[in-house]
Amino acid sequence: MLQLPKRPQPPKMLVSVEESYERCRQITQKYSKTFYLGTLLMPSEKRRAIWAIYVWCRRTDELVDGPQAKYTTPETLQQWQDHLQCLFKGNPIDDEDVALVDTLQRFPVEIKPFEDMIAGQHMDLHRNRYETFEDLKLYCYRVAGTVGLMSNAVLGVEKQPSIGPWNKQLENYIPKEEAIALGIANQLTNILRDVGEDAQRGRIYLPLEDLDRFNYTETDLFKGVIDDRWRELMAFQIRRARQYYKDAERGIRILSRDSRWPVWAALMLYQGILDVIEANDYDVFNQRAFVRTPKKMVYLPIAWLRAQVL
Numbered sequence: 001m002l003q004l005p006k007r008p009q010p011p012k013m014l015v016s017v018e019e020s021y022e023r024c025r026q027i028t029q030k031y032s033k034t035f036y037l038g039t040l041l042m043p044s045e046k047r048r049a050i051w052a053i054y055v056w057c058r059r060t061d062e063l064v065d066g067p068q069a070k071y072t073t074p075e076t077l078q079q080w081q082d083h084l085q086c087l088f089k090g091n092p093i094d095d096e097d098v099a100l101v102d103t104l105q106r107f108p109v110e111i112k113p114f115e116d117m118i119a120g121q122h123m124d125l126h127r128n129r130y131e132t133f134e135d136l137k138l139y140c141y142r143v144a145g146t147v148g149l150m151s152n153a154v155l156g157v158e159k160q161p162s163i164g165p166w167n168k169q170l171e172n173y174i175p176k177e178e179a180i181a182l183g184i185a186n187q188l189t190n191i192l193r194d195v196g197e198d199a200q201r202g203r204i205y206l207p208l209e210d211l212d213r214f215n216y217t218e219t220d221l222f223k224g225v226i227d228d229r230w231r232e233l234m235a236f237q238i239r240r241a242r243q244y245y246k247d248a249e250r251g252i253r254i255l256s257r258d259s260r261w262p263v264w265a266a267l268m269l270y271q272g273i274l275d276v277i278e279a280n281d282y283d284v285f286n287q288r289a290f291v292r293t294p295k296k297m298v299y300l301p302i303a304w305l306r307a308q309v310l
């Protein structure tokens, strides 16, 4: 079993807040080129906070997806949950925590999405198939929709102008559903991009009901068969992911002004992966779909324009 450090521990000297944020920056840059680019478009206090949150999510994911994953048990996840409680009480345990504890004091982040993400890792520990899209959607909420909720607290909302008593509700509207939708859209995109890699680990995230519907079997998937059944199955998945991106879009205008450009950019950059999968004729078995840097640079000014006018 993978043992996380037990508490109480002898007092350990931790790095400074500045140093901890710097480590979080480096880790975010190393592991997520796309989201890192998005954060560079944010004001510095928000950007650092997103790095700190990203690193906690990454560490959580590593428990079931990283090199030590085979030693992870439900008890490991329980320890991670206890670790989380400490952070919300303001007690960092290791160097990467220092930045997150600072972030939690600066922004109104709730613990629930963090706990839900740990529940998502429990799912990953126990299952390697999803029967229906509803099952998969719950998984996507837990491992990625939650990131949307965590991010919302940092991104902030713009005070909406009051047009009259009938839109009082809109005045305090927090775009939670839209933030979750963006997380789910990203995760669905991730799943489509990584079908081949996941299959090599014996995992299938595409809902089995969809495989059935297109007459495509698990054996076909493990062999990497690309034919019309596969293309139609993938085209269907891509349409569904795009719908989630659409649902997320209307939430962006509610966000505070300085958060709109980075979120539009992250949305477009990640959605761009779907276009690449199509351009690769749905071959996700032999080539990894990624958006090339020149194309990324084209997205940035378009995202900026959208942030101004939409």
Ligand SMILES: CC(C)=CCC/C(C)=C/CC/C(C)=C/CC/C(C)=C/COP(=O)(O)OP(=O)(O)O
Binding pocket: 031, 032, 033, 034, 035, 144, 145, 147, 148, 149, 151, 152, 155, 175, 176, 178, 179, 180, 182, 183, 186, 187, 190, 248, 249, 251, 252, 255, 263
């Ligand atoms: C739309 C509104 C109102 C708010 C925005 C709220 C946000 C920022 C939502 C996005 C949530 C998010 C970033 C989810 C993570 C999903 C995901 C699949 C990340 C994949 O990360 P990595 O696998 O580390 O990255 P790469 O794909 O770059 O390797």
